[in-house]
Amino acid sequence: MEFFFQVKKVDQIYQELFLLPPLPKEEVALLRAVGRFLAEDVIAPEDLPPFARSTMDGYAVRAQDVFGARESEPVILRLKGDIPMGVVPNFQLETGETARIATGGMLPPGADAVVMVEYTQEIGDLVEITRPVAPGENLLQRGEDIRAGEILLPKGTKLQAGQIGLLAQAGLTHVKVCSPPKVAIISTGDELVPPQDSPSLAQVRDTNSYSLAAGVLEAGGEPLLLGIVPDREEDLSQALNKGLIEAHVVLISGGSSVGTRDFTLRCIKRLPGARLLCHGVALRPGKPTIVAQVGPQIVFGLPGQMASALLVFYVLVRPYLLHLQGAKVRDIALPKIKARATRNIPSPLGREDYVRVRLKEDKDSGFLAEPIFRPSGLISSMAQAHGLLRIPETSEGVYQGEEIDVFLLP
Amino acid sequence: MEFFFQVKKVDQIYQELFLLPPLPKEEVALLRAVGRFLAEDVIAPEDLPPFARSTMDGYAVRAQDVFGARESEPVILRLKGDIPMGVVPNFQLETGETARIATGGMLPPGADAVVMVEYTQEIGDLVEITRPVAPGENLLQRGEDIRAGEILLPKGTKLQAGQIGLLAQAGLTHVKVCSPPKVAIISTGDELVPPQDSPSLAQVRDTNSYSLAAGVLEAGGEPLLLGIVPDREEDLSQALNKGLIEAHVVLISGGSSVGTRDFTLRCIKRLPGARLLCHGVALRPGKPTIVAQVGPQIVFGLPGQMASALLVFYVLVRPYLLHLQGAKVRDIALPKIKARATRNIPSPLGREDYVRVRLKEDKDSGFLAEPIFRPSGLISSMAQAHGLLRIPETSEGVYQGEEIDVFLLP
Numbered sequence: 064m065e066f067f068f069q070v071k072k073v074d075q076i077y078q079e080l081f082l083l084p085p086l087p088k089e090e091v092a093l094l095r096a097v098g099r100f101l102a103e104d105v106i107a108p109e110d111l112p113p114f115a116r117s118t119m120d121g122y123a124v125r126a127q128d129v130f131g132a133r134e135s136e137p138v139i140l141r142l143k144g145d146i147p148m149g150v151v152p153n154f155q156l157e158t159g160e161t162a163r164i165a166t167g168g169m170l171p172p173g174a175d176a177v178v179m180v181e182y183t184q185e186i187g188d189l190v191e192i193t194r195p196v197a198p199g200e201n202l203l204q205r206g207e208d209i210r211a212g213e214i215l216l217p218k219g220t221k222l223q224a225g226q227i228g229l230l231a232q233a234g235l236t237h238v239k240v241c242s243p244p245k246v247a248i249i250s251t252g253d254e255l256v257p258p259q260d261s262p263s264l265a266q267v268r269d270t271n272s273y274s275l276a277a278g279v280l281e282a283g284g285e286p287l288l289l290g291i292v293p294d295r296e297e298d299l300s301q302a303l304n305k306g307l308i309e310a311h312v313v314l315i316s317g318g319s320s321v322g323t324r325d326f327t328l329r330c331i332k333r334l335p336g337a338r339l340l341c342h343g344v345a346l347r348p349g350k351p352t353i354v355a356q357v358g359p360q361i362v363f364g365l366p367g368q369m370a371s372a373l374l375v376f377y378v379l380v381r382p383y384l385l386h387l388q389g390a391k392v393r394d395i396a397l398p399k400i401k402a403r404a405t406r407n408i409p410s411p412l413g414r415e416d417y418v419r420v421r422l423k424e425d426k427d428s429g430f431l432a433e434p435i436f437r438p439s440g441l442i443s444s445m446a447q448a449h450g451l452l453r454i455p456e457t458s459e460g461v462y463q464g465e466e467i468d469v470f471l472l473p
Numbered sequence: 474m475e476f477f478f479q480v481k482k483v484d485q486i487y488q489e490l491f492l493l494p495p496l497p498k499e500e501v502a503l504l505r506a507v508g509r510f511l512a513e514d515v516i517a518p519e520d521l522p523p524f525a526r527s528t529m530d531g532y533a534v535r536a537q538d539v540f541g542a543r544e545s546e547p548v549i550l551r552l553k554g555d556i557p558m559g560v561v562p563n564f565q566l567e568t569g570e571t572a573r574i575a576t577g578g579m580l581p582p583g584a585d586a587v588v589m590v591e592y593t594q595e596i597g598d599l600v601e602i603t604r605p606v607a608p609g610e611n612l613l614q615r616g617e618d619i620r621a622g623e624i625l626l627p628k629g630t631k632l633q634a635g636q637i638g639l640l641a642q643a644g645l646t647h648v649k650v651c652s653p654p655k656v657a658i659i660s661t662g663d664e665l666v667p668p669q670d671s672p673s674l675a676q677v678r679d680t681n682s683y684s685l686a687a688g689v690l691e692a693g694g695e696p697l698l699l700g701i702v703p704d705r706e707e708d709l710s711q712a713l714n715k716g717l718i719e720a721h722v723v724l725i726s727g728g729s730s731v732g733t734r735d736f737t738l739r740c741i742k743r744l745p746g747a748r749l750l751c752h753g754v755a756l757r758p759g760k761p762t763i764v765a766q767v768g769p770q771i772v773f774g775l776p777g778q779m780a781s782a783l784l785v786f787y788v789l790v791r792p793y794l795l796h797l798q799g800a801k802v803r804d805i806a807l808p809k810i811k812a813r814a815t816r817n818i819p820s821p822l823g824r825e826d827y828v829r830v831r832l833k834e835d836k837d838s839g840f841l842a843e844p845i846f847r848p849s850g851l852i853s854s855m856a857q858a859h860g861l862l863r864i865p866e867t868s869e870g871v872y873q874g875e876e877i878d879v880f881l882l883p
Contacts, residue, residue, distance in 0.1 A: 094683065227686075227687035254577060258641040274634045
């Protein structure tokens with residue numbers, strides 16, 4: 064077991080984390096799968112639609128019969144019957160014939176197009192058609208949507224309303240999705256008391272357990288609060304072991320700075336087979352972050368200050384939790400928009416810098432990003448932010464008016 | 474009771490819907506409130522932070538003592554003590570004195586700044602300081618974040634990780650949020666069978682119950698599936714009554730077109746005190762939509778085709794469900810980005826047109842929006858879309874390369 068004191072770039076850490084496999088799949092009912100990710104390709108079991116159907120209320124016709132039809136010179140067809148939704152027509156359309164058809168109705172044999180009701184007039188058992196249609200117009204062919212055997216939805220697809228509807232249409236009432244990750248959360252610090260307690264002077268309430276748990280919930284995981292651990296190596300070691308038994312991922316906040324009480328690192332070193340992915344991330348705020356792999360599990364040592372801990376959560380932990388759920392790269396990152404900085408924002412070279420911003424929409428110039436310049440110890444700054452402005456490590460900052468990427472906070 | 478056959482604009486419908494009050498508030502534990510909206514302003518019960526605290530590991534000083542300190546001419550102070558986190562210092566700092574202090578440690582009386590550990594050296598009970606600090610540097614003053622009595626978070630705030638952390642820090646373990654809306658969902662149509670059934674030829678599986686339920690879940694509501702109702706006025710009337718008893722909102726899909734079987738409208742008309750907000754929306758797809766108010770409840774009659782029904786859900790129903798939960802305008806709309814159309818997209822004047830698009834990111838020109846030109850009857854088109862391109866009613870379309878608004882689908 065080797066341990067380097069190694070500051071890594073965010074991308075390097077992603078590379079290592081995303082190599083790890085997603086969680087095992089489980090089969091769940093359709094409405095339990097909302098917001099989750101397909102663990103395997105779903106194959107269409109049959110053609111969709113299963114028969115040629117009208118997309119309009121109107122009249123089924125043979126397109127060649129109504130060629131050249133117009134207001135002043137309508138084509139007259141004989142009404143052969145009525146095709147309501149859900150009923151198989153019991154006749155065939157011959158030359159010169161038409162049939163009333165509802166939206167979704169099944170085309171009768173012989174028909175190859177539908178004329179909208181607006182361009183028709185029924186007179187007894189005759190129908191005047193005042194517009195031509197091309198073959199295939201106003202209908203869906205059998206299998207036009209999806210053919211049996213094709214991939215209906217690929218592995219990694221996020222299941223929201225549109226996808227759930229498509230699965231229901233294909234008759235799939237259960238799907239295989241990746242299991243949600245269980246995430247153990249430990250707060251360390253002699254000065255911490257639970258939120259329900261009144262801290263004595265110099266003590267502070269444990270914030271990170273709750274903000275991180277909220278983040279885990281939003282990311283589709285299941286938080287497991289292991290509570291506050293005092294600054295003693297034995298206690299943290301015990302809590303960490305418990306976390307590794309009960310959860311897929313362990314978050315420890317506090318105790319990861321290169322300060323006087325670097326217990327997290329020492330506790331990780333004691334775990335058999337532990338591999339340190341990084342100690343220090345080229346990230347601001349959030350540099351004193353530890354990421355370690357213990358068998359198939361990951362332990363994140365996060366900074367103690369809430370805004371820093373939460374920032375590292377959004378930049379490193381949340382993407383990993385989504386990866387564990389089988390999400391595609393597209394869905395792993397926070398949604399990103401372009402915005403213009405409302406003022407100069409300096410930034411040190413060599414570190415990815417995340418600045419909390421508030422967004423305003425301007426009629427002319429799109430989104431404006433107003434940086435919140437407050438110490439990262441101020442917990443309100445994260446609560447007031449709409450997004451995170453990312454300044455790459457190769458940049459010394461952004462100028463007022465410059466167009467930049469802003470990641471939207473959930 | 475008057476009924477107009479009235480096509481309204483989307484904005485007009487919003488105006489009417491948003492006049493209705495949000496749902497009653499309920500008190501829930503902090504982690505049950507994630508993703509929900511504050512039903513009232515939350516007032517800070519105490520100053521945050523409750524005492525002046527260091528934001529760095531270093532040495533507490535009187536700033537005037539270290540004025541002019543530099544590498545070549547350090548100031549020497551006497552080490553008076555050590556202030557760990559969570560401990561109230563039992564001494565006062567006099568001129569010429571300093572104390573070791575940890576990040577988060579409480580400043581001793583007399584101190585007004587902190588020198589970072591990097592600019593100090595301890596030699597016995599003396600400390601060399603090689604950089605000056607300004608008063609207030611590297612510390613948070615008591616109440617600098619929030620003062621007791623100020624609004625900690627305003628009514629309507631969406632509670633995510635940052636806000637949950639702030640509430641925990643203030644000692645608030647329970648908050649008042651608006652109740653989640655219960656949404657009854659009814660699918661109408663003789664041709665429909667449940668997804669688990671094998672439809673005979675000409676029948677189709679009920680898709681809307683599931684896609685709409687998924688949309689309701691994503692929007693924070695509780696779906697209540699009332700199943701498939703055949704095309705008989707009595708049956709639909711019964712289902713609608715059941716929905717109005719058990720839910721805050723009723724969604725009926727199918728049966729709202731100006732076609733042959735306009736049961737939804739007739740059933741609504743039979744309800745005492747029903748008021749039609751619109752019959753028809755200047756929206757494409759989704760024109761044959763009904764919105765009616767029955768006392769404090771809303772009934773939406775949605776088109777039968779899945780893609781149209783879901784579009785109306787995203788444009789009208791989802792915003793209303795978020796309004797019912799007390800969301801602010803900012804959080805009611807889908808997140809919006811700017812993108813460039815990859816080709817010309819014509820659009821009729823006089824209707825808000827929503828085109829399903831796939832998004833690609835281009836290094837140089839930002840996001841590109843590729844329209845999915847498929848019939849709205851194709852259910853796969855909604856499952857493949859990343860976003861909705863909105864073409865205002867005053868526009869005849871967009872040109873290739875034009876910058877446009879795209880709403881991101883969840």
